[in-house]
Amino acid sequence: MKAPQPIDRFEIRLSGLGGQGLITLGRLLGSALALGHGYYVTQTQSYGPEARGGSSRADVVVSSRPISYPKTENLDLLVALSPEACNSYYRLLKKTGILLVDTTLVKHAPTNVYLGLPFTQMAKEQIGNPMTINTMVMGAVTHLLPFADPRVMRKSLEANLPAKIREVNAKAFALGLKQAQRHFGDAGGIWAAAEESGSHAEDDIIV
Amino acid sequence: MSVQRKKRKRRELFALGNEAVAEGALLAGCSFYAGYPITPSTEIMEVMANRLPLIEDGVFIQMEDEIASMGATIGASLAGRKAMTATSGPGFALMQEHIGYACMVEAPLVVVNVMRGGPSTGLPTSPAQADVQMARWGTHGDHPIIVLSASNVQECLEMTVTAFNFAEKYRTPVILLLDEVTAHTREKITVPDPDEVEILSRVEPTVPPEWFKPYADTARGVPAMAPIGSGYRTHVTGLTHDVMGYPTQRPDEVKDAMLRLFRKIDQYYGDIQMADEYMLDDAEVAVVAYGSVARSAHLAVEQARERGAKAGLLTLKTLFPFPRPAVERLTHRCHTVVVPEMNMGQMSREVKRVNNGRTKVRTINRVDGQIITPSEILKAIL
Numbered sequence: 001m002k003a004p005q006p007i008d009r010f011e012i013r014l015s016g017l018g019g020q021g022l023i024t025l026g027r028l029l030g031s032a033l034a035l036g037h038g039y040y041v042t043q044t045q046s047y048g049p050e051a052r053g054g055s056s057r058a059d060v061v062v063s064s065r066p067i068s069y070p071k072t073e074n075l076d077l078l079v080a081l082s083p084e085a086c087n088s089y090y091r092l093l094k095k096t097g098i099l100l101v102d103t104t105l106v107k108h109a110p111t112n113v114y115l116g117l118p119f120t121q122m123a124k125e126q127i128g129n130p131m132t133i134n135t136m137v138m139g140a141v142t143h144l145l146p147f148a149d150p151r152v153m154r155k156s157l158e159a160n161l162p163a164k165i166r167e168v169n170a171k172a173f174a175l176g177l178k179q180a181q182r183h184f185g186d187a188g189g190i191w192a193a194a195e196e197s198g199s200h201a202e203d204d205i206i207v
Numbered sequence: 208m209s210v211q212r213k214k215r216k217r218r219e220l221f222a223l224g225n226e227a228v229a230e231g232a233l234l235a236g237c238s239f240y241a242g243y244p245i246t247p248s249t250e251i252m253e254v255m256a257n258r259l260p261l262i263e264d265g266v267f268i269q270m271e272d273e274i275a276s277m278g279a280t281i282g283a284s285l286a287g288r289k290a291m292t293a294t295s296g297p298g299f300a301l302m303q304e305h306i307g308y309a310c311m312v313e314a315p316l317v318v319v320n321v322m323r324g325g326p327s328t329g330l331p332t333s334p335a336q337a338d339v340q341m342a343r344w345g346t347h348g349d350h351p352i353i354v355l356s357a358s359n360v361q362e363c364l365e366m367t368v369t370a371f372n373f374a375e376k377y378r379t380p381v382i383l384l385l386d387e388v389t390a391h392t393r394e395k396i397t398v399p400d401p402d403e404v405e406i407l408s409r410v411e412p413t414v415p416p417e418w419f420k421p422y423a424d425t426a427r428g429v430p431a432m433a434p435i436g437s438g439y440r441t442h443v444t445g446l447t448h449d450v451m452g453y454p455t456q457r458p459d460e461v462k463d464a465m466l467r468l469f470r471k472i473d474q475y476y477g478d479i480q481m482a483d484e485y486m487l488d489d490a491e492v493a494v495v496a497y498g499s500v501a502r503s504a505h506l507a508v509e510q511a512r513e514r515g516a517k518a519g520l521l522t523l524k525t526l527f528p529f530p531r532p533a534v535e536r537l538t539h540r541c542h543t544v545v546v547p548e549m550n551m552g553q554m555s556r557e558v559k560r561v562n563n564g565r566t567k568v569r570t571i572n573r574v575d576g577q578i579i580t581p582s583e584i585l586k587a588i589l
């Protein structure tokens with residue numbers, strides 16, 4: 001295992017609808033970062049008393065130091081797979097944070113500075129299984145996290161899934177990763193751009 | 208060198224608080240679980256259902272309700288097993304009568320209560336810390352009891368082991384109070400090698416069966432315990448009993464029995480009362496917290512220090528018997544003690560009692576099913 005690179009509280013929220021597999025995604029992502037990469041990770045969740053439907057979210061905090069508060073307060077990365085989730089949590093995003101949406105479901109993002117891929121459509125048409133949306137998102141998120149090694153993420157994903165669904169999810173992960181690489185460009189560049197637009201936003205307020 | 212060191216078998220897991228509780232229970236030697244599933248405690252039961260059938264003589268039973276679950280747990284304990292059940296508020300309410308029975312017959316066992324919003328069905332999937340006084344006083348009659356708490360996933364494992372050790376050492380039910388946030392947070396934990404962990408078990412009689420007095424006083428106040436069916440004659444009743452275990456109303460025998468129940472816990476306060484100190488040496492403002500809120504408080508104290516405020520944190524790991532000495536020290540040294548909790552003031556009541564008007568006690572209370580955030584605590588510190 002490579003020594004983890006220093007990170008001080010990187011906060012991710014995975015939000016959307018019950019049934020999209022967000023809590024599973026949180027567990028897979030957290031497990032890969034904690035056990036695969038050796039970071040400190042806390043993964044928490046929030047869901048309603050309904051069995052399905054309703055809103056659902058999982059929060060992941062990553063740090064190279066022990067984490068005290070396990071939940072999120074200022075998001076570095078918000079993944080929104082439903083318009084409701086996008087609208088309710090957008091305000092928690094840091095000025096320099098990144099918003100990633102499912103463009104099949106989120107037609108009108110509350111900002112024009114965001115990244116998007118049609119995850120639902122891709123899962124249905126290219127993988128043939130809409131349930132793989134969460135592992136496809138994991139592929140895209142892996143590309144966006146400068147401290148995540150795609151090979152380690154993929155290995156951990158495969159280790160955590162039952163044999164029956166391993167192959168289809170590995171395929172979805174690879175597709176999410178590939179599309180993110182193609183459409184979003186280099187992860188370092190994305191964060192540098194977010195940093196810059198964030199600092200401009202601050203200037204605007206002062207002026 | 209001929210000395211061979213056995214390689215320690217530690218396991219790293221990315222686990223829920225609830226899963227860590229189950230790992231801790233199995234590590235402590237728990238071989239019996241009876242329960243009824245309820246959110247947010249269900250994962251404890253799920254892991255036990257998977258794992259107990261794999262160990263020798265392991266028994267897992269899903270009972271018809273929480274009353275029966277507690278009854279089965281007591282029965283297993285009296286028959287010599289290390290036994291546990293887990294539930295949440297509504298189920299914990301049903302268990303209260305039998306918890307009193309366990310206190311009276313001195314059955315070592317562990318009850319985990321993962322607190323959710325109440326009263327009644329309340330908020331099944333949201334956190335609260337509103338069963339704190341219920342854990343202490345929920346069953347009727349004057350009784351001592353041990354109530355523990357955990358604030359992170361590794362601690363869930365460690366405190367479950369501690370809960371079993373205290374139960375066995377003091378022959379008493381031990382209640383482990385978690386909240387939904389701690390129970391449903393996933394973190395990396397290390398499950399230690401069984402050889403690395405101190406595991407205590409009840410003292411069994413060494414005298415011949417005809418000399419055995421099942422409730423005889425000892426220096427520790429804890430009678431030796433013979434498993435039912437082992438050839439030692441044991442009588443078990445919820446009625447106040449004499450040293451032979453038979454009902455008595457003689458004031459001298461009743462007094463001896465009751466005072467011994469208290470003494471066996473009272474004289475080991477130093478062993479039982481556990482609290483973690485963080486940045487308290489020069490603190491002028493101290494936060495007293497427990498469970499998941501202690502984690503918010505930890506970040507708030509860090510942030511306060513960055514801004515130059517002399518803040519510190521006392522995390523209570525034992526809630527009852529209330530860790531009086533640790534809290535009392537703070538009330539002498541600090542100008543303010545802040546007590547954040549997800550209820551209307553159940554622990555701050557204890558802090559105020561110990562404080563006795565000495566210093567300022569500020570409370571932060573939240574009953575909307577949300578965890579208290581670091582910024583709320585920071586505001587109260589500054």
